[in-house]
Amino acid sequence: MNIRECELPGIGKKFEMTTKEQDKIAVVVHNDGRREMYHFDSKNDEECDFSITLNDEEARQLSAILGGIIYKPREIEKVEVAFDELVFEWYKVDSGASIIDKSIGELNIRQNYGVSIIAIIRQNHEKLLNPRADIIVRKGDTLVISGERNDIQTIITKLLS
Template structure:
């Protein structure tokens, strides 16, 4: 299983370190100004960067679409695309100003009010896959939400405002 480690870089942005199943190591730095740096490391010396690419925000989004299968879907995955044709996944970090902090997914009636589903809650020390209605929304947690774009937007509003 590949491992992705996320680190805040105060005044710069965020760093994502990926150790792929293949043994490759990659570091992506997302700068606050939208630039992305992608570093690829030598398998034999994981501290030695062997290449680096810098992308602006538009380029990074286009490339993520290619990698994510928006431009071309391999034949083996076409059936998956049908199932998720109108669906989007979004990662939403619960900021300290969110009114939903301390409430459960069930109390918020997220699915009933928005149509979106929280499929995972990622906290610093652990991940909760397929959280139940008793799962409390906590500050700093990242909610992985799936639904149609409109539903996901409503879910974010619900978390921020504590109700619709």
């Protein structure tokens, strides 16, 4: 599956993907929170079969359904049981976070909180996978954190909020 993303100046962003079954879907996320979804005919990927417009709340509800938050298929539940309490969380570093301008090693996150930062995604979309201890956390970074749910909540409360 390939997802393409492009900036729509003054409007927002557009995301396009082609599914395994060769369905083409485009989503436009407007700056005001509206989402427009388009499905394209597999025979003519320039002509839209149908579209739907959702407000921010509707889009979030639909994403909860699609993401398995409201209902999880049994196979996914089995995977979660296999991982037990291991959780992966994506968290964007806000401007007031005490973690800003400090290195991962300086913060001793693994030793002090029992979680690991397994990736950092910079605002410019640069990805730092398995970041070294000397990597500095910046405002606007998105941290991918793994650990137990309670430990992740503690680090969010103490360092990221």
